[in-house]
Amino acid sequence: MSATVKTLVNQPYKYGFVTNIEADTIPRGLNEDVIRLISHKKNEPAFMLEFRLKAYRQWLKMAEPTWPNVNYPAINYQDIIYYSAPKQKAKKNSLEEVDPTLLETFEKLGIPLSEQKRLSNVAVDAIFDSVSVATTFKEKLAKEGIIFCSFSEAVHEHPELIKKYLGSVVPVGDNFFAALNAAVFSDGSFVYIPKNTKCPMDLSTYFRINTGDSGQFERTLIVAEEGSSVTYLEGCTAPMFDTNQLHAAVVELVALDNAEIKYSTVQNWYAGDENGKGGIYNFVTKRGLCQGVNSKISWTQVETGSAITWKYPSCVLVGDNSVGEFYSVALTNHMQQADTGTKMVHIGKNTRSTIISKGISAGRSKNSYRGLVKMGAKAKGARNYSQCDSMLIGDRAQANTFPYIQVQNNSAKVEHEASTSKIGEDQLFFFAQRGISAEDAISMTISGFCKDVFNKLPMEFAVEADRLLSLKLEGTVG
Amino acid sequence: MIIENSEVILSVRNLQAEVEGVQILKGLNLEVKAGEVHAIMGPNGSGKSTFSKVLAGHPDYTVTAGEIIFQGQDLIAIPPEERARSGVFLAFQYPLEIPGVSNLDFLRVAYNSRRKHQGLEELDAFDFDELVREKLEIVKMDAAFLSRSVNEGFSGGEKKRNEILQMALLEPKLAILDETDSGLDIDALQSVAGGVNQLSNESNALLVITHYQRLLNYIVPDYIHVMESGEIIVSGPKELALELEERGYDWVREEAQVGV
Ligand SMILES: Nc1ncnc2c1ncn2[C@@H]1O[C@H](COP(=O)(O)OP(=O)(O)O)[C@@H](O)[C@H]1O
Numbered sequence: 025m026s027a028t029v030k031t032l033v034n035q036p037y038k039y040g041f042v043t044n045i046e047a048d049t050i051p052r053g054l055n056e057d058v059i060r061l062i063s064h065k066k067n068e069p070a071f072m073l074e075f076r077l078k079a080y081r082q083w084l085k086m087a088e089p090t091w092p093n094v095n096y097p098a099i100n101y102q103d104i105i106y107y108s109a110p111k112q113k114a115k116k117n118s119l120e121e122v123d124p125t126l127l128e129t130f131e132k133l134g135i136p137l138s139e140q141k142r143l144s145n146v147a148v149d150a151i152f153d154s155v156s157v158a159t160t161f162k163e164k165l166a167k168e169g170i171i172f173c174s175f176s177e178a179v180h181e182h183p184e185l186i187k188k189y190l191g192s193v194v195p196v197g198d199n200f201f202a203a204l205n206a207a208v209f210s211d212g213s214f215v216y217i218p219k220n221t222k223c224p225m226d227l228s229t230y231f232r233i234n235t236g237d238s239g240q241f242e243r244t245l246i247v248a249e250e251g252s253s254v255t256y257l258e259g260c261t262a263p264m265f266d267t268n269q270l271h272a273a274v275v276e277l278v279a280l281d282n283a284e285i286k287y288s289t290v291q292n293w294y295a296g297d298e299n300g301k302g303g304i305y306n307f308v309t310k311r312g313l314c315q316g317v318n319s320k321i322s323w324t325q326v327e328t329g330s331a332i333t334w335k336y337p338s339c340v341l342v343g344d345n346s347v348g349e350f351y352s353v354a355l356t357n358h359m360q361q362a363d364t365g366t367k368m369v370h371i372g373k374n375t376r377s378t379i380i381s382k383g384i385s386a387g388r389s390k391n392s393y394r395g396l397v398k399m400g401a402k403a404k405g406a407r408n409y410s411q412c413d414s415m416l417i418g419d420r421a422q423a424n425t426f427p428y429i430q431v432q433n434n435s436a437k438v439e440h441e442a443s444t445s446k447i448g449e450d451q452l453f454f455f456a457q458r459g460i461s462a463e464d465a466i467s468m469t470i471s472g473f474c475k476d477v478f479n480k481l482p483m484e485f486a487v488e489a490d491r492l493l494s495l496k497l498e499g500t501v502g
Numbered sequence: 503m504i505i506e507n508s509e510v511i512l513s514v515r516n517l518q519a520e521v522e523g524v525q526i527l528k529g530l531n532l533e534v535k536a537g538e539v540h541a542i543m544g545p546n547g548s549g550k551s552t553f554s555k556v557l558a559g560h561p562d563y564t565v566t567a568g569e570i571i572f573q574g575q576d577l578i579a580i581p582p583e584e585r586a587r588s589g590v591f592l593a594f595q596y597p598l599e600i601p602g603v604s605n606l607d608f609l610r611v612a613y614n615s616r617r618k619h620q621g622l623e624e625l626d627a628f629d630f631d632e633l634v635r636e637k638l639e640i641v642k643m644d645a646a647f648l649s650r651s652v653n654e655g656f657s658g659g660e661k662k663r664n665e666i667l668q669m670a671l672l673e674p675k676l677a678i679l680d681e682t683d684s685g686l687d688i689d690a691l692q693s694v695a696g697g698v699n700q701l702s703n704e705s706n707a708l709l710v711i712t713h714y715q716r717l718l719n720y721i722v723p724d725y726i727h728v729m730e731s732g733e734i735i736v737s738g739p740k741e742l743a744l745e746l747e748e749r750g751y752d753w754v755r756e757e758a759q760v761g762v
């Protein structure tokens with residue numbers, strides 16, 4: 025790879041700072057007592073402790089998956105801190121009571137939370153290490169009957185909803201990391217959109233890992249009642265440590281009749297350094313249940329960070345005519361490894377799904393798309409269209425595509441397209457010969473390559489995503 | 503056209519270049535003046551494309567000796583994008599496809615980079631749109647090609663037209679056309695050649711690379727050079743092409759040995 029391409033793909037990480045704040049941290053390690061302690065610290069009702077213990081007991085019998093196309097040294101689960109929270113007053117009635125250091129941290133990350141500065145069209149739940157720090161626009165949303173709060177708060181304020189939906193899409197024993205999450209998760213966001221309500225603003229959770237040795241295990245649950253709709257955005261960053269941190273989150277979405285959920289992620293966890301030292305292990309389970317007829321769930325993800333990403337946002341299409349969508353850009357650079365994709369499980373009649381996946385691999389990274397399309401026996405007339413494109417930058421990166429197709433009825437249609445392209449010397453020379461710099465050439469090519477996915481992101485996020493990719497791939501040509 | 507005392511646009515002296523450690527160009531000499539059309543002919547593998555890429559500054563090729571003087575300036579130390587901006591244009595033998603990048607955007611960015619270099623104001627999307635539509639006429643291209651991705655799914659002929667469209671926009675001082683006739687049917691050949699002729703004038707120069715005489719019926723050269731193993735072995739007037747067509751390259755080889 026030429027010097028130009030090299031400098032272009034080596035951009036520093038802007039969010040690598042650590043916030044100095046006193047934390048309430050429990051000792052390392054995991055056992056039933058630790059789980060009881062977490063539940064106790066959170067003052068949880070009994071059903072939550074039962075949920076956790078059940079998950080923990082299943083987890084003990086499970087093994088870490090080995091099928092993803094990624095390599096990492098064995099994780100010592102007894103060496104992780106499972107709960108760490110910034111020390112502050114037990115209950116925050118207003119933003120004034122939130123530690124200013126935390127507010128500053130989020131402001132530095134581009135997520136101002138104070139009344140004066142907060143984003144005017146997005147409500148934000150800010151999560152710092154294991155706990156929710158603040159949620160904006162809560163009262164305003166409440167007037168419409170919309171619930172948007174931290175998971176802990178929801179457990180206390182809306183236990184009936186939590187009881188009904190928690191684990192209903194991703195069961196406690198779904199997979200190794202989901203089980204671990206269910207056992208130890210400390211916070212997250214909860215969203216409930218009542219019948220026939222269109223959420224008036226985008227909702228968003230911003231996750232920040234701060235502590236070096238703690239894992240982050242959060243859980244998001246979104247329920248959209250009949251005829252409702254919501255757009256949800258998720259962002260994340262972490263400091264630079266030369267050790268690895270485990271992030272094992274679970275997201276569950278439920279869409280009832282005619283409801284629609286759009287879930288977008290811009291993932292920018294610390295990716296480790298050029299030689300692969302440090303960075304987040306991002307082992308995440310995200311699944312949406314289109315339970316109602318004509319319901320729709322759409323996942324859009326822009327994955328740029330993490331040392332390792334293992335993530336398959338999926339849709340289970342139960343309701344007749346329901347629609348699942350997955351739009352993804354996954355960028356890996358240096359030594360990053362990503363094994364990501366989706367599962368579209370068609371159960372109801374005339375269900376439809378679309379998969380658009382764009383993988384960009386630079387440096388010595390490894391980027392795999394893994395996707396399952398399953399057409400169940402009763403999914404008459406179901407259709408899927410998948411398109412998986414890979415782009416290689418330089419000569420040392422890897423791209424793989426692993427599509428799995430299972431069709432159990434012959435009225436279902438599955439279409440799969442794949443392509444691989446490359447930005448190498450010849451491409452850059454073609455642009456250069458027309459007077460276009462390598463920097464512009466890469467950014468034009470990447471924007472063009474990702475266009476179909478960026479078009480699906482809400483405006484602010486599309487700009488952010490484009491900027492982020494540019495940041496990762498461009499720079500001054502040295 | 504040959505013009506008395508016109509400006510020397512390109513002067514290549516003893517040019518030697520290698521790729522992956524293999525020497526391809528072995529001491530090439532050429533002088534091109536404003537207004538002139540030079541044809542470079544020669545069998546496959548004789549180094550014609552290599553020469554064009556070395557002129558344009560492809561990073562895979564290393565110049566090991568000699569000089570390339572373009573309008574008084576040695577090009578060798580100048581990066582390819584700067585060469586392009588100062589007026590060196592290469593119409594590729596195999597134009598690349600760039601999925602997702604609209605042809606119109608690509609053309610505009612290219613055009614504006616040349617403008618900027620010339621100290622001229624960049625054109626906004628509206629003005630550029632008008633300009634590019636005028637230029638489409640020159641190569642008889644349909645405006646529908648503007649909204650498609652650069653060269654993606656274009657036929658061979660459409661790609662070549664698109665190359666000449668870029669030439670029409672960039673108005674280079676020196677245009678190098680590498681096998682622009684290959685893969686063209688007669689209609690496409692005529693419109694591409696017609697476009698090139700419209701763009702040729704007394705202040706610019708053309709270097710037409712081809713191994714068939716056919717193109718030279720449409721773009722009539724002032725000089726013909728025959729390349730063989732990385733060198734120009736014979737140069738002569740346009741009639742040389744006809745002779746080559748009739749008697750083949752072996753004949754030149756023999757002639758070159760006895761010294762013409
Ligand atoms: N990138 C390269 N790597 C190795 N050999 C090359 C490369 N480019 C050209 N060559 C060699 O240089 C010689 C001249 O090639 P080329 O310039 O393409 O000839 P022409 O255009 O006259 O057909 C050929 O022997 C070819 O194999």
Ligand SMILES: [Mg+2]
Nearest residue numbers: 550551595681
């Ligand atoms: Mg050639």
